[in-house]
Amino acid sequence: MNTTTDGHTLLRRAIALAAEARESGNPPFGSLLAAPDGTVLAEERNTTLTDRDITAHPELKLARWAARELDAATAATTTMYTSCEPCTMCEAVIRQAGLRRVVFALSGEQLLDIRPGSGRPPVPQDGPVLPAEARAVVEGYYR
DSSP states (O other), X not given: OOTTTHHHHHHHHHHHHHHHHHHTTSOSOEEEEEOTTSOEXXXXXXXXXXXXXXXXXXXXXXXXXXXXXXXXXXXXXXXXXXXXXXXXXHHXXXXXXXXXXXXXXXXXXXXXXXXXXXXXXXXXXXXXXXXXXXXXHHTTTTX
């Protein structure tokens, strides 16, 4: 697939989906999942406000869709086109879904130039605490 021609068309569609999200009162983010030949398999818009779901990012919704609806071999051939670089939450789910590639229009750093930070302080984390007990539950599961 030619990223400079077909990829631009797909990225423009992701940007249009972001505009639709904004028009619906949601943050302006949109994404789509494409097959190797450029066929659009699924599209999503950010719906965090209208769904009252802080995880309703389009990238996460598409990755969940792919994990549920596609076999692993097919998922591994797909490319996600998205209006903005996926956040760390979405990136983790994309990786878990086994998608092949992500192409984004706006980087996370560029987004921060437009929208500085979340305004929320980091959540303190402590650990590991009781690692041996937790390990006993997990041990052997991934074999």
